[in-house]
Amino acid sequence: MPYDLVLLLVFAAALVQSLDPVLNDDVLGLIVFKAGLQDPKAKLISWNEDDENPCSWVGVKCDPRTKRVSELLLDGYSLSGHVDRGLLRLPFLQTLSLSKNDFTGTINPDLGRLGSLQVIDLSENKLSGSIPRWFFQQCGSLRTVSLAVNNLTGSIPDSLSWCSTLMSVNFSSNQLSGRLPSGIWFLRGLQLLDLSDNLLEGEIPEGIENLYDLRAINLSKNRFSGKLPEDIGYCFLLKLVHFSENFLSGSLPESIQRLNSCTSLSLGGNSLSGAIPEWIGELRGLENLDLSANRLSGQVPISIGNLQLLKNLNFSVNQLTGSLPVSMTNCTNLLAMDVSNNQLAGNLPSWMLKLNTLSGNGVSGNVQHSSRRGLQVLDLSSNAFSGEIPADIGVLSTLQFLNISGNHLFGSIPSSIAELKSVYVLDLSDNQLNGSIPSEIGEAVSLEELRLQKNLLTGKIPIQVEKCSSLTSLMLSQNNLTGPIPAGIANLKNLQYVDLSMNELSGSLPKELTNLSHLVSFNVSHNHLQGELPVGGFFDTISPSSISGNPSLCGSVVNRSCPAVHPKPLVLNPNSSSSSPTNSSSSNHHKIILSISALIAIGAAAFIALGVIAVSVLNIHVRSSMSRSAAPLTLAGGEDFSYSPSNDPNYGKLVMFSGDADFVTGAHALLNKECEIGRGGFGVVYQTILRDGRSVAIKKLTISGLIKSQEDFETEVKKLGKVGHHNLVALEGYYWTPSLQLLIYEYISGGSLYKHLHDGPGGNCLSWRQRFNIVLGMAKGLAHLHQMKIIHYNLKSANVLIDSSGEPKVGDFGLARLLPMLDRCVLSSKIQSALGYMAPEFACRTVKITEKCDVYGFGILVLEVVTGKKPVEYMEDDVVVLNDMVREALDEGKMEDCVDGKLRRNFPVEEAIPVIKLGLICASQVPSNRPDMSEVVNILELIQCPSEGQDELK
Known part of the structure; x- marks a missing residue:
């Protein structure tokens, strides 16, 4: 083996040996960090302390050369706990992203000592406390920091201005207070600054012109006062400028006209004054322009027509006058326009009906429909429009929101309204519309809110309205509607608000209305309704004012008892032999009929007499027998419980712990199948109504053969009757005979x-x-x-x-x-x-x-x-x-x-x-x-x- 190769292998082995402890340090740091967390979804199950390095762990990225942890990306893992000191063992960490979790506690001040960090993202957690004063003291490499959507308080630390490499700062949606540090304008590399939705106050300091690379600034929803920065127009690269919902005053700075790259200018919700400048039309890149809720006056400038890329325009709640310029026809990309609550006047241009919102002005003229396809929102409310609703308004088939309330429209509602298959809000209220509600309304299957109140509508409420299964609000008050309330309304399970008051409606309220479990209000006052109010659900607590003005309604809510229903008695004509002159044949025929009637009457009387005698004999026999249980509690319809003499043990004993046991005469049979509402191991449950209008549930016990003596039974039942708690069904009374025991409970309507x-x-x-x-x-x-x-x-x-x-x-x-x-x-x-x-x-x-x-x-x-x-x-x-x-x-x-x-x-x-x-x-x-x-x-x-x-x- 060559000598240089041997040296290389020795060197490599030594290098690996020297790196092992360091790699284990990264493992240790992450394991310590994990130990302080709750991980309900077991996202970090791959983090194993026995591994040599963490580079294969979920959410962990390492430098491919050094194998050191460089990125920790745990966004949206549902983690909770604290951001632990274990992260300090990761000296080469460049990106720390823990957003969209449930971390609590304060920001660990030691994180700022990680000098290699370039990105810190702790947004969308539940962090609290203030940003540590010296958190940014060692931020030599920091480029992006986001602490948005937490519960941070205190001021923005001055040390932030020391981070010369910062490009993006987002502290939005917290509770930060105090003034904006002037040193923030020294961050010359800053491209995005978002401090919106906080409690920052004071004037915006001068010097923003130093931010040559600034692309977006958002200081909206704070408490800034004074004027807009005069030098903001020198940030030539600005695309987004948002200063809305503050306390800024004065006029629009002229330097803004230099922002040729600006696509969104939002200054609404301040106290800006003066006219909308003519130079606004020079910002040809604008797609969003919001100057709403200020004190702007004068006319809408003609140059607004130069903004051909404009999609959203909001000039509402100002003091603008005059008419809308014809030049706005050039704004061909406009999707939404709101110029409501001004002092605009004149006729409504035909092109205006292609736009979304025009409300709260004195604009006059006839409503004309738009042939533009794709329009989803059309709001022409609170104006002075007159004329009829176009018969072919149904061509706006993509409409989701149609509001033309508060005008002077007349005529009938066109049947083409049925073609609005996507509309979920239809508001034609507060006009002078007449005729009937078209039955085709049931074809508007997406309808959630139907508002037709304050018109001159006649005829019946169409039964087809029950096809609008998503309906939550049905407002038809202050019209001239007649006829009954359709029972099908009870099938609209999502109904929350119903107002049918001040009409000429008649008939009774459908009992099925008690099935509407989501009802918040139900107003049928000042009609001609009659009969018994529904019992159960919302109607047990309905406000008396919601049913007033219907003198023929009865029930406990109106303190008016419903009349008992008795079978019509058979009345025989006492003058059966007429003295009027008739021919002999008819007279003989009449006599034959009378004879048959008399025979029937005599037979019936005899039968009744025999029945009375038989019943009397049975009663005598029952009263003399102590072994039988004579239960005078009549279980047939319309009969009340009987009260037995206290000295006769054979009579049933009825006891109510509060009030009396007076049941409504004419109610259904207490213990028949029609009144049954439930069965259980101990008995069958029935429903009936007390005379005061209160519903009760009666449980017929099926354990009579096993039950204790009357004395023990009453002792135990009375104990149960004393168990009072709002999360327990109240026992209100009982009935006893040796062969029949009933328990009387409060009735719970919700099932x-x-x-x-x-x-x-x-x-x-x-x-x-x-x-x-x-x-x-x-x-x-x-x-x-x-x-x-x-x-x-x-x-x-x-x-x-x-x-x-x-x-x-x-x-x-x-x-x-x-x-x-x-x-x-x-x-x-x-x-x-x-x-x-x-x-x-x-x-x-x-x-x-x-x-x-x-x-x-x-x-x-x-x-x-x-x-x-x-x-x-x-x-x-x-x-x-x-x-x-x-x-x-x-x-x-x-x-x-x-x-x-x-x-x-x-x-x-x-x-x-x-x-x-x-x-x-x-x-x-x-x-x-x-x-x-x-x-x-x-x-x-x-x-x-x-x-x-x-x-x-x-």
Whole structure:
């Protein structure tokens, strides 16, 4: 082997040996950094401390020559924790990008000591505190720094001006305050400066002309005062100039006309005054011009027509006068124009209808439609337009927003409105439109808001409106509409706002309206409606003012009882033999008829008499027999509960814990199939209405053969009646006979949790916030039960009800206490429908049944709420147990994938993962490992408002 080759190999071996400790230092630094993080998606699973170097790790890049870490790119990894000192062990790091994560705490001041750093991006996190004063003291190589979208406070440090190599600075969307350091204009290489959306104040210092390479400056949404920099026009390369939403005053600096490269000039939301200068037309590269919400006056300059590249023009909320110049026809690329809330006048040019917005002025003339295809927004509201809506307005088939409200339009609504298949807002309100609402409105299938109020419309509300399945707002008030409210409106499941007031509507309100679970307001005041108000859902709490002016409406809300419905009595004509002269044949025929009628009447009377005698004999027999249960509670429709004499034990005993038991006369049979609303292991549930208009649910117990004595039954039921909590269904009373026991509960209109999770349409699924509140509410209800020494025994999603405000109420609690003894075989058979929720100790006779059984069921409920899956699901050839599935996901680090797919990733991971883990802990196989429900409530409240030191919950 040649001598020089031997030397080379020896040298290489020595080099490798000398580099090993250094490479391990990079590994150590990153492992230390990882140790301070939470990594819910296991993105950093490839980071292994046993590796010789980290160059193959995800998010890590090394210099190919030295194998030293040069870039750390961890954007959008859902990481949380602090930016740790471990990064200081990476002396050759050039790019540090940790944006779009959940890092908290303050900015580590030692990061500034990494003299090799060229890029620092910590944007879109949750960092707080101030930027360290000397953070930029050793920034010899720094070119880009972004701390945008955090919670940083304090002032911009003067040390920033020492970073002579900086090209891009972005501190936007924080809470930085104080003045802008004048030294910032010495960063001669600066190309982008974005300090928008902060609390910066004072005057903008002079000297911006030193920034020869500046391409974009954004100081909008601050508190800057004084004038715009007079020398800004000497930054010849500027393309974007944004100073909007400050307190700037004075006129537009003339130097701006030098910005020939400028494409976006946004100065809106200040107090600028004077006229829009004629030289504005020299900025021929402008695509966006926003001078809105100032104090500009005078006319719109003719030179505006020179801006042929202009796409967006906003002159709204000023004091502009005169008419719009014809030269604007040259702005052929204009997509959006807003000159609303000025003092413009004159006729509306035909070319104007190709634009998007023209509102709040005194422009007059007739509406003409645009033949331009692709127009999506047309807002001509609050002007002085007159004439009719063009009959062929449907040619604007791509319109998504049409607003011509607040004008003087007359005539009918054209049927071509049906051709607007993409429109989601149609506002024709506050005009003088007449005729009927065209039935073709149902073909506008994308419609979300229909506003036709304050017109002269007549005729009926078309039933075809129910085809607009996305409708959220239906505003038809202050017209002359007649006829009934279509029942099909109840099929519009997304409806939130309905206003049909001040019309001539008649008929009754459809009972199906109670199915509208998203209603926020429903106003039908000042019509001619009659009959009973719907009961349940939104209508249980409807404002009286929303139904006033309908004197024939009845119900508890209007304090007007509905008249009882009695069968029409049979009335016999007492003057059956007429004295009027008739011919003999007709007279004989009449007599024959009377004879038959008389026979029928006599027969009926005899039958009734026999019935009365039979009933009397039966009553005497029943009253004399102590072994039978005479239950005068009549279960037929229209009959009330009977009250028995206190000294006769055979009569049924009805007890209400508050108020009375006066049921509405004429209501449906209490215990028939039509009134049934649910079934469970302990009985069947029916719905009825008290005379005061309040709905109640009646549970007919099916465990009569096993139930305790009347004394023990009443003792236990009264205990349950005292369990008051807003997350528990209230027991309001009971009825007792030896063969029939009824429990009377408050009626919850929103349906069961099972229905919301598994039966509801996918588009209306529970949001994450609703699910979290349901879990917390259930926990509070159970904790209160356990505090009262009551075990639920039968916890499942079908026994959790959701009221109209979305609050959960746990029902069916404590019914096992009515059994003579806690026989597990009997109990298991009664709650066998709770498969998947039952704690394993139910199968073991030697283990005591405690509150921990409820905790287990709660844990399964939590997993069901978060995942949207049933506790046990049966596939074609497999059975999936929810508890096992989630535990397997935990072992594989895929817990986030367990969250209900209907949420479309729209949930906070920092809450969802701890809630899932809590559910698994509660559903532990060992009772002693399960927390108490009071502890569960505390943990959930900590998860909802996580603090430092609660990282173990994430």
